[in-house]
Amino acid sequence: MKMRELLVAAVCVSAMGSAAMAQDGAVPSQSIVTVMTKGAESQPTLDAKDFKVQVNGKTAQINSVTPLRGDRAGLEMVVLIDSGARNSMGRNMEDIAKFVQSQPLSTAIAIAYMQNGRAVFATPFTSDKLAALRGLHLPGGVPGESASPYFCISDLAKQWPSNSRDVRREAVVITDGFDPYNPRFDPDDPYLQAAIADSVKAGIVINAIFWHDQGFASRTLRGTDTGQNLMSLLTDATGGNYYYQGFSNPVSFVPFFEDLQRRLNNQYELSFSAPFKGNKPDVASLKVKLDVPNTKLTSASRVFMLPGAVPVGQ
Incomplete structure (x- = not known):
């Protein structure tokens, strides 16, 4: 995802949610995940609600899940x-x-x-x-x-x-x-x-x-x-x-x-915002869980966090 798109995605949440997350020092980021369907070649349809993400042990808000195809x-x-x-x-x-x-x-x-x-x-x-x-x-x-x-x-x-x-x-x-x-x-x-x-x-x-x-x-x-x-x-x-x-x-x-x-052929871009302490770019621990039957998730255990990203137009 382009940085411009990433920043737009990070702010495209409800006003209440954005305000609450801003108080927590939320930082937008993204990670590539691989989701394989067990016993079938068909690609699953996935939604943000299917995932749970933690960055440094803190729950992240998932902004989007994008299939990396087409x-x-x-x-x-x-x-x-x-x-x-x-x-x-x-x-x-x-x-x-x-x-x-x-x-x-x-x-x-x-x-x-x-x-x-x-x-x-x-x-x-x-x-x-x-x-x-x-x-x-x-x-x-x-x-x-x-x-x-x-x-x-x-x-x-x-x-x-x-x-x-x-x-x-x-x-x-x-x-x-x-x-x-x-x-x-x-x-x-x-x-x-x-x-x-x-x-x-x-x-x-x-x-x-x-x-x-x-x-x-x-x-x-x-x-x-x-x-x-x-x-x-x-x-x-x-x-x-x-x-x-x-x-x-x-x-x-x-x-x-x-x-x-x-x-x-079965990779997705997971975009999320997570509370993150500090004002310097750093590598943080990442945990991703997927709640979809008959699937196997492969995800990174580290993610790059870039504090101070300014939303487009501000």
Whole structure:
């Protein structure tokens, strides 16, 4: 949703409700949620009353629920590949290419690689899928070439090559998630937390596929488990999904991409206003519940709050 539309939505409540929420210091925000119907391909019809939202434990007022399809289907997607990944990924290159080619015209794609702590783009955003695929190649396969995947994800968020807020932002990250700068499972890993905060601030949903790096530590059971757990925290925080099959490289990416496509086709923009203390932009905890039978909700656990947003015309 455009910022202009977001601000309009934030003030399009009853005068009484607006006055009450203004007293509580309500701040408008939004989040992407995925709602899958169990046992059916049909997309549910959802309304604001179906959701309950809390920000930092405080109940939020839901302003709108917008299906992200039709004229709101716009999507910017980056496929970010770890340059230290094992070259045996070659057998999965065709899976990646077919996924990219299957995207609709409303999706702009860019291919990037993790290199020395940065997200290095091989192609810019383009709706021409064949042009995007010119940047797809085997990773370098050099141990430690990415530095840390979390450095690279932070860089991706900070340097997202588009200023458009009219469309969703999603990334498909292919890496083992192991952080050589903090080689143990630590939910408070500062590099992980920075990647979460930067992604949430940039409004990016991070999806990830597990693939072993060439490094020795990430090939151990402990290293693999550590990387998978850290990456799960990142995808959960941003509202994405993490794909892996045990501790081994998956034989095929196809089932992962098929599931991801279903998720992309069943996403909604949830706009809400929540009481929020402080006058500085910050990342807050988010809890979303959905009261609709036979559905499964995937939502972010973090949200970016921007105090001081001025309604249009004021």
